[in-house]
Amino acid sequence: MTYEAVIGLEVHVQLKTRSKMFTRVAAGYGHPENTLTDPVVLALPGTLPVMNKEALDKIVRAGLLLGCEIAPECKWDRKNYFYPDSPKNYQISQYDQPLCRGGFVEIELPGPARNIMGEHRRIALTRIHLEEDVGKLSHGEGASLVDFNRAGTPLMEIVSEPVIHSADEAFAYLTALKAVMIYGGISDCDMEKGQLRCDANISIRPAGDAALGTKVELKNLNSFSFVRDGIAHEVRRQVAVVGSGGKVVQETRDYDGQTGESKSLRSKEMAHDYRYFPDPDLMPVRVDEAWKESIRTGCPELPFDKQRRLQKEYGVPYTITSVLVPDRALSDFFEEAARLCGRPQAAGNWIANDLLRELGAAKLELAQSRVTPRHVAELVVLVETGAILSNAAKEVFIDMFQTGDLPDAVVARKGLRAETNPDELERWCSDAIAANPKSVADFKSGKESAINAFKGPVMRAAKGKADPKRVDETLRRLLAG
Amino acid sequence: MAKPEDLRLDHVASLARIALTPDEKVRFATQLGDVLAYVAQLNEVDVSGVEPTAHAFPVVNVWAQDIAEPGLSVEDALRNAPEKRDNMFVVPKVVE
Numbered sequence A: 001m002t003y004e005a006v007i008g009l010e011v012h013v014q015l016k017t018r019s020k021m022f023t024r025v026a027a028g029y030g031h032p033e034n035t036l037t038d039p040v041v042l043a044l045p046g047t048l049p050v051m052n053k054e055a056l057d058k059i060v061r062a063g064l065l066l067g068c069e070i071a072p073e074c075k076w077d078r079k080n081y082f083y084p085d086s087p088k089n090y091q092i093s094q095y096d097q098p099l100c101r102g103g104f105v106e107i108e109l110p111g112p113a114r115n116i117m118g119e120h121r122r123i124a125l126t127r128i129h130l131e132e133d134v135g136k137l138s139h140g141e142g143a144s145l146v147d148f149n150r151a152g153t154p155l156m157e158i159v160s161e162p163v164i165h166s167a168d169e170a171f172a173y174l175t176a177l178k179a180v181m182i183y184g185g186i187s188d189c190d191m192e193k194g195q196l197r198c199d200a201n202i203s204i205r206p207a208g209d210a211a212l213g214t215k216v217e218l219k220n221l222n223s224f225s226f227v228r229d230g231i232a233h234e235v236r237r238q239v240a241v242v243g244s245g246g247k248v249v250q251e252t253r254d255y256d257g258q259t260g261e262s263k264s265l266r267s268k269e270m271a272h273d274y275r276y277f278p279d280p281d282l283m284p285v286r287v288d289e290a291w292k293e294s295i296r297t298g299c300p301e302l303p304f305d306k307q308r309r310l311q312k313e314y315g316v317p318y319t320i321t322s323v324l325v326p327d328r329a330l331s332d333f334f335e336e337a338a339r340l341c342g343r344p345q346a347a348g349n350w351i352a353n354d355l356l357r358e359l360g361a362a363k364l365e366l367a368q369s370r371v372t373p374r375h376v377a378e379l380v381v382l383v384e385t386g387a388i389l390s391n392a393a394k395e396v397f398i399d400m401f402q403t404g405d406l407p408d409a410v411v412a413r414k415g416l417r418a419e420t421n422p423d424e425l426e427r428w429c430s431d432a433i434a435a436n437p438k439s440v441a442d443f444k445s446g447k448e449s450a451i452n453a454f455k456g457p458v459m460r461a462a463k464g465k466a467d468p469k470r471v472d473e474t475l476r477r478l479l480a481g
Numbered sequence B: 001m002a003k004p005e006d007l008r009l010d011h012v013a014s015l016a017r018i019a020l021t022p023d024e025k026v027r028f029a030t031q032l033g034d035v036l037a038y039v040a041q042l043n044e045v046d047v048s049g050v051e052p053t054a055h056a057f058p059v060v061n062v063w064a065q066d067i068a069e070p071g072l073s074v075e076d077a078l079r080n081a082p083e084k085r086d087n088m089f090v091v092p093k094v095v096e
Helices: A053-065 A167-183 A224-243 A289-297 A303-314 A318-324 A328-341 A344-362 A373-384 A390-403 A407-414 A422-434 A437-444 A448-461 A468-480 B009-015 B022-044
Strands: A003-014 A077-080 A090-093 A104-108 A120-132 A136-140 A143-147 A154-160 A196-206 A216-221 A251-256 A261-264 B088-092
Touching: A003 A167, A003 A224, A053 A120, A053 A154, A053 A167, A053 A289, A090 A120, A104 A167, A120 A167, A167 A196, A167 A224, A167 A303, A196 A224, A216 A224, A224 A251, A224 A261, A303 A318, A303 A328, A303 A344, A318 A328, A318 A344, A328 A344, A328 A373, A344 A373, A344 A390, A373 A390, A373 A407, A390 A407, A422 A448, A422 A468, A437 A448, A437 A468, A448 A468, B009 B022
Parallel strands: A216 A251
Antiparallel strands: A003 A154, A003 A196, A077 A090, A104 A120, A120 A154, A136 A143, A143 B088, A196 A216, A251 A261
16 A cells, blocks of 8 residues: 655744834844843733734735735734743734635755756645744743743744645745745744744545545654654654554654654643634734735745746756755845856856855855955956966955955956967967977877877966967967978 | 533633632532623624624724834843743743
């Protein structure tokens, strides 16, 4: 019997806002404990929530980018439960009226090789709603400690349909979703900072069946790789359970990425009973056409649309676009450089290879780079016109990465301009030929490699600044004469 | 009169984390039953021409711009905490 995995993902994404969802104290990560609180966050008596307009703009933008239907009107609900991470004893969320419904995430599955584009698919979304994040608990000696800095941070929950069928697909989904969020300036999606969190609902069924099997919720998937590994592990576990005549039990399991094991979370029999009801403290949200239009105008091109356009418009290959496009700033950098020099392929190579390598080695972000699109463009032109040779260009690149000087200045300072005086080159070649009659005879008798014997002396005479291609041409012409 | 089972009093009490004695159950069942009967009068109102709404007021989009303002100092934030440690609130150990 072969089984098919059926996976739905619930992804929580913190919105990038200055203040919290329902109050104006700052939102942020990495601050000392309990320094980002106010009476609303702590649910002190008499406080009232007030919506953050920017958070609403951002979820509308997320919805538009993902092709969702934006609710013309929606309300807020209280999700009631007792847990010390939530001082109100309820979380403000959206129950039956999410702000966004439907939509999809375009994903790219792994290709047959890293340099070959994989198949693209659309993963349908169920809904996206907005809520507030909760505080953070740490468990100490005989007690738990609560830090409310995170409590009240705008949090979007993105729910996919159960249409994902493998761990690789789930990984591709998260990768694509993250890219859209970053392009849209909606969230930085840094998992280490808890800005993106993922739970997976996983079940298996005999391949071809339409009915869904019993699902297991996998929690604590705190990196993209853990999501992939955790899902693969859970699917294997379920197939083994069913294969040995057992039944999958509906439960929540915790996946430990370090050990690669999962264990059942014995949440008490208490089935979730959140007693949702409309929050009387908050008025509804109405999104009209004018609002949607104003957000739509500011929406960026989607990453995969951009990748297709770069390949079509500039003729740059997948190997380059797949490196550039996941980073919006990097792909913008590329477009600027390509436009300035008119040589997109060469510019793409410098950026995807040399620039990224240097940034990585120096542990710098693109925004901190001293090399600008203009630097890359001018360097490309110097190489293309033969003003400098490619090995000299590498040296120029590293220099300008460190100094920020433009290529011309670096070339002049380091004396790297290629030797282009044809008379001089002609003389060096003649001298080399005259000094080595044996190799001349060898070459003329058909020993092709004999020509290399002349190149060393020529390059030495040129102090390495002669174009090897031109040296070769000149030698052949003189030897033929 | 509603009986404790009808009201799912045990379930409601457990959701509210309240332990009730048998006497209290009887007493609260009566009281809650009265409240529900009182509210049930709303069922007699003809609302066939009324749109469902979560609010009585036709007000929408009450919001503030996203401008961060100073919050509480850690000292003030923790002032009401029955117990504190390392600038955090101490609660009974919860492990899920």
